[in-house]
Amino acid sequence: MDVTLVDRGGLSNGTTGHSHGLLHSGARYAESDLTGAQECIAENRIIKDIAGHCIRDTGGLFVQLADDDPDYFDAKLDGCAEAGIPATVVDPEVARERVPGIADDLVRAMEVPDGVVYPSRLVAANAADASDHGAAIYPHAPVEDVHVEDGQVTGVDVGGAVEDTITAEFVVNATGAWAGEFADMAGVPVEMQPTRGVMVSVDYEGLGPVLNRCRDPDDGDIIVAHETEAVLGTTSVPVGGPDEYEQDQWEIDRTVEECAAMLPAVADAETVRSWWGVRPLYAPDEADKGRGISRGFFLLDHAEDGVENLASIVGGKLTTYRQMAAAATNLVADRLGVAAECTTAKERLPGADDPDQLDTFVAEYDGQGATDADVVGAD
Ligand SMILES: Cc1cc2nc3c(=O)[nH]c(=O)nc-3n(C[C@H](O)[C@H](O)[C@H](O)COP(=O)(O)OP(=O)(O)OC[C@H]3O[C@@H](n4cnc5c(N)ncnc54)[C@H](O)[C@@H]3O)c2cc1C
CATH class of the missing domain: 3.50.50.60 (FAD/NAD(P)-binding domain)
Incomplete structure (x- = not known):
């Protein structure tokens, strides 16, 4: 052709150029959308094969903090098994070895093959x-x-x-x-029905895996690991159109605050960059x-x-x-x-x-x- x-x-x-840059393993969708989760793990493997330095194979952790519902964690684990996503439960001590600055109230974590995309x-x-x-x-x-x-x-x-x-x-x-x-x-x-979301990138040297909060998807529950930055995100607010929309400070503040629950040091880290993207959601x-x-x-x-x-x-x-x-x-x-x-x-x-x-x-x-x-x- x-x-x-x-x-x-x-x-x-x-x-694409304004996304969070998470190469999903599918675990984020495992308990709610089996097809979506299966699509992600299949593509995650393919992209890791074909894309070389367009990605970074960091792995990811889903973290359950003290206030998070343990049943949700278990449902995600079951969903991963059903979707064919390798997921291993790790003790807080092991998670802390991988991410020394992780929150004190970490209950347990789940290791999944998430990664980072450079769009x-x-x-x-x-x-x-x-x-x-x-x-x-x-x-x-x-x-x-x-x-x-x-x-x-x-x-x-x-x-x-x-x-x-x-x-x-x-x-x-x-x-x-x-x-x-x-x-x-x-x-x-x-x-x-486009929805906007904000990303806030802060100075953070050497965060290993991507961090996901293990709870129903909400604001500020993913931290994507770049080599010298941690990219915090995101929010989801419907907008009238993809070109002109409000960019509210509360979304930035909330994103930082929520991500700091997983990785407390990001609350005081210097913000290097922030940007907004608009999801192309189809919504008849x-x-x-x-x-x-x-x-x-x-x-x-x-x-x-x-x-x-x-x-x-x-x-x-x-x-x-x-x-x-x-x-x-x-x-x-x-x-x-x-x-x-x-x-x-x-x-x-x-x-x-x-x-x-x-x-x-x-x-x-x-x-x-x-x-x-x-x-x-x-x-
Ligand atoms: C805040 C946020 C975070 C996200 N994070 C992730 C993530 O971590 N991982 C993930 O997998 N997905 C993520 N997504 C979803 C993902 O980014 C999008 O679904 C995907 O990038 C959309 O790609 P696309 O090619 O359909 O659209 P786009 O990348 O928007 O491409 C459409 C292109 O069309 C062009 N265009 C528009 N109008 C015209 C015209 N009239 N003439 C010519 N060209 C035109 C635009 O310039 C644009 O380049 C995120 C989305 C958002 C908003």
Whole structure:
């Protein structure tokens, strides 16, 4: 297939470059969403195989503090077993050896194969891979209009670096939290309920594993370990649209306070950076569910809405990006009559073994996001 990718900004302009950067093992979803948990562990293993220096294999701990419900911990452990996620209960002494600054009221912990993603590198390596396979990639090229005639997209007006109308046999809307706006241009329904979240990165040398609070998902219950920073997050507040939303100080304060319950020293550590991201949650008739809106992904075939050659891929997580791309690509291949196997689970990404090469790709696609600004391009 001849592929053209356009993005209105640099390639990490959207949510991916403003996420928390946790490579989920699936344990976070194990007690509530078996399918989501299974998807995460499958992709976690694949990404660890193919992505090299786009990730860091730190492992993760779910920590139960004195006030946390022990039954929730047990339910998560059972869920991990059911989803095939390796999870080992460790005593407080063992957890304290791994994380010397962990809270005094730690009751027990669960070791899981979480990791850290550097999104800018991951995005740029995927773009380089697509380019090696013949794709044309244009950052700073916003879609400004979509023409539909007789149930077909006949052209997409692209501004910025392209300033032209692109015609294609099939069009995929992969604009995340902006998917509803793209869909409006094409006259098809895609109901998004974006929610914002804040990340606060503090000076913290050598935190080993990712830390997760073992309780019902809430504000400030994950600490992602970078080499010299600890990235605290996050919150989940519905917003009217992905571009303009309030950024409230209480979310920053609450995130730090809650994360300090797991790792007290972060309360007084110097804040180095903070940033906000907007979740691309798909929510037909689910707008009032808040944190309960599905984190799973949806592939919407707009043939069902009367536009034959258009699909939207929405929702999901950074951890499941490859699976989302495979699902969308398989739909297009099927529609165009292309019989080829998806190989992205087996082929290592270009530059995976060479951080400098990865950072060159990031520069090439103007792909520096906020999440890994302390790592990418660093000496
Ligand atoms: C606070 C927060 C923390 C998160 N943490 C994690 C985590 O730790 N682990 C995890 O697995 N997931 C996490 N997620 C979820 C994950 O980040 C997202 O689900 C994922 O990155 C979305 O990817 P995407 O490609 O669908 O959207 P995006 O990354 O937003 O990409 C969409 C792209 O479309 C472009 N675009 C929009 N409109 C147009 C247009 N008109 N023309 C051209 N281009 C356009 C945008 O510029 C953007 O680059 C988090 C999300 C949030 C908000």
